[in-house]
Amino acid sequence: MTDAARTPLTEEGLEQLLAVARLPLTPERKAVARPALDLIYGLMDSLDDVEVGETPPATAFDPRWE
Amino acid sequence: MEPYELSITEAAARIGAKELSPVELTRSVLGRIEAVEGRLHAFAVVTADEALEAARRADKEIADGGHRGPLHGIPVGIKDLYDVVGTPTTSSSKVRADYLPTEDSAVVARLRDAGAVVVGKTHTHEFAYGVVTPTTRNPWDTGRIPGGSSGGSGAAVAAGECLVGMGSDTGGSIRIPASLCGTVGLKPTYGRVSRSGVTSLCWSLDHVGPLTRTVRDAAFVMNAISGFDARDQATVDVPVPDFAEGLDAGVAGATLGVPSNYFFDDLDPDVEAAVRRAVAVLESQGATLREVEVPHAEHLMALEFGLTVPEASAYHQGMLRAKGDLYTDDVRVFLEAGELMLATQYIKVLRVRTLVKEAWKSAFEGVDALVAPSLPAPAAQVGQESFTWPSGATDSVINAYVRLSCPANITGLPALSVPCGFSKDDLPIGLQVIGRPFDEATVLRVGQAYESATDWASRRPPL
Numbered sequence: 001m002t003d004a005a006r007t008p009l010t011e012e013g014l015e016q017l018l019a020v021a022r023l024p025l026t027p028e029r030k031a032v033a034r035p036a037l038d039l040i041y042g043l044m045d046s047l048d049d050v051e052v053g054e055t056p057p058a059t060a061f062d063p064r065w066e
Numbered sequence: 067m068e069p070y071e072l073s074i075t076e077a078a079a080r081i082g083a084k085e086l087s088p089v090e091l092t093r094s095v096l097g098r099i100e101a102v103e104g105r106l107h108a109f110a111v112v113t114a115d116e117a118l119e120a121a122r123r124a125d126k127e128i129a130d131g132g133h134r135g136p137l138h139g140i141p142v143g144i145k146d147l148y149d150v151v152g153t154p155t156t157s158s159s160k161v162r163a164d165y166l167p168t169e170d171s172a173v174v175a176r177l178r179d180a181g182a183v184v185v186g187k188t189h190t191h192e193f194a195y196g197v198v199t200p201t202t203r204n205p206w207d208t209g210r211i212p213g214g215s216s217g218g219s220g221a222a223v224a225a226g227e228c229l230v231g232m233g234s235d236t237g238g239s240i241r242i243p244a245s246l247c248g249t250v251g252l253k254p255t256y257g258r259v260s261r262s263g264v265t266s267l268c269w270s271l272d273h274v275g276p277l278t279r280t281v282r283d284a285a286f287v288m289n290a291i292s293g294f295d296a297r298d299q300a301t302v303d304v305p306v307p308d309f310a311e312g313l314d315a316g317v318a319g320a321t322l323g324v325p326s327n328y329f330f331d332d333l334d335p336d337v338e339a340a341v342r343r344a345v346a347v348l349e350s351q352g353a354t355l356r357e358v359e360v361p362h363a364e365h366l367m368a369l370e371f372g373l374t375v376p377e378a379s380a381y382h383q384g385m386l387r388a389k390g391d392l393y394t395d396d397v398r399v400f401l402e403a404g405e406l407m408l409a410t411q412y413i414k415v416l417r418v419r420t421l422v423k424e425a426w427k428s429a430f431e432g433v434d435a436l437v438a439p440s441l442p443a444p445a446a447q448v449g450q451e452s453f454t455w456p457s458g459a460t461d462s463v464i465n466a467y468v469r470l471s472c473p474a475n476i477t478g479l480p481a482l483s484v485p486c487g488f489s490k491d492d493l494p495i496g497l498q499v500i501g502r503p504f505d506e507a508t509v510l511r512v513g514q515a516y517e518s519a520t521d522w523a524s525r526r527p528p529l
Contacts, residue, residue, distance in 0.1 A: 014406075017406045018406070021405045021406055023386075023387070023402065023405050023406075025402060029398075029402060032395070032399045033399060033402045033403050033406075036399045036400055036402070036403035037403040037406055039403075040371060040372075040375055040403055040404070040407060041411075043367065043368040043371050043372060044368065044372055044407070044408075044411040044414070044415070046364070046365070046368045047365060047368050047372075047414055047415065047418055050365060050414075050418050050421070052414070052417040052418065052421065055417045055418075055420050055421055056417065056420060057413050057416030057417050057419070057420065058270075058416045058417070058419040058420045058423065059416055062299065
């Protein structure tokens with residue numbers, strides 16, 4: 001995992017993410033989405049120091065049909 | 067005592083002894099709804115005619131010797147997330163105002179098989195994505211929130227508008243309103259109860275379960291609703307015990323873990339005092355207390371939001387683009403932001419979840435259950451945005467309420483909230499009991515031991 005601190009998301013960066021997500025937002029919606037996204041990214045970055053090694057994700061697929 | 071004030075246990079005994087009929091009980095509950103609903107707004111819709119029809123059928127069946135069990139003729143409120151055939155299931159959202167299910171959800175079908183009488187759909191925070199339930203008020207103080215997202219069920223059960231309210235719990239949404247409204251609330255083990263026909267918030271964390279007046283009532287409901295269902299791939303095919311059997315066995319010989327960190331950080335002083343007294347009651351009944359360090363405490367909120375946010379956004383992708391303006395702002399903003407998370411972030415969360423599961427297994431060695439506060443504070447005022455703790459730290463209302471609830475969602479462990487006192491403002495406080503996987507029986511037994519030693523279950527809001 002990177003040691004680099006996260007650079008703040010620019011307006012252009014947000015626009016590009018929204019374009020990738022195909023989620024057009026008005027300027028008013030972008031204004032409230034950005035702090036929410038900063039909050040979420042901050043929470044995700046708080047897991048940077050957790051060493052997961054070979055740990056698999058907590059998901060499983062049961063192929064049985066019944 | 068009016069029939070609407072009875073617990074399921076009491077009502078079932080009177081119905082079984084033919085001292086009370088399901089129609090009398092249902093009429094009493096509907097009358098109570100008429101008397102208090104204008105102040106509480108717990109229900110999205112009241113299905114009075116259907117309820118009386120079901121009560122009449124129950125009357126006849128019981129008179130004919132076909133008593134189905136303790137839920138026969140018992141009025142239930144169903145969170146407006148659960149499909150109920152022919153009844154609008156709106157998730158308390160304008161986005162779903164026109165959704166009319168064509169069949170019952172699995173839990174509703176099982177409750178009807180047990181003879182329960184559906185009196186209406188209780189309000190949820192929109193799409194279960196919040197802890198306030200803004201439509202609804204707390205019966206103990208109508209200037210305060212009932213909590214959420216199952217706030218309608220919490221308020222309705224506390225006020226006598228139904229004898230059991232069904233809820234769902236993704237980050238505390240059964241236990242938060244249970245604690246704030248002074249009811250019992252059980253989030254079962256992940257996979258114990260089918261979520262088929264219940265609108266999803268987060269597949270990885272969603273649980274469904276009951277809010278009731280007593281622990282025994284919760285056990286009766288669990289008997290009716292538990293069990294494997296192929297339609298919900300998260301359900302696990304494990305035996306379902308009789309949750310009411312052994313309920314009064316007490317806690318002598320049990321080892322109860324008391325967290326040394328996390329759960330007792332930053333609490334309202336009334337909450338800490340009430341919970342510490344409750345733990346002392348359990349110790350006086352013969353439980354051995356052991357200090358337990360909660361592992362990965364600093365990661366739990368990241369896991370909770372790291373699963374809920376992207377999964378909710380994935381579920382709502384179509385509706386968000388088609389009807390975005392119909393969502394309330396506090397829900398819409400996280401649905402939009404969630405679409406911009408990285409897949410690698412989500413998978414990292416899932417990997418850390420595996421580590422948390424293993425660490426909690428180790429923490430539970432030699433421990434039958436953990437006992438802790440359900441929430442760090444009693445009910446917030448309507449419009450309140452944050453709490454300030456004695457340390458000077460502050461938390462948003464949502465973070466405060468989710469903080470102590472989310473560990474049991476992330477680990478999938480069964481967790482019960484049982485009333486354990488009142489604040490100096492006469493607001494309910496909840497004790498949380500967290501058990502081992504699929505060991506709801508122990509969780510209920512601990513809750514029952516505490517409830518039996520106190521009289522909190524007999525207190526009623528001053529409506």
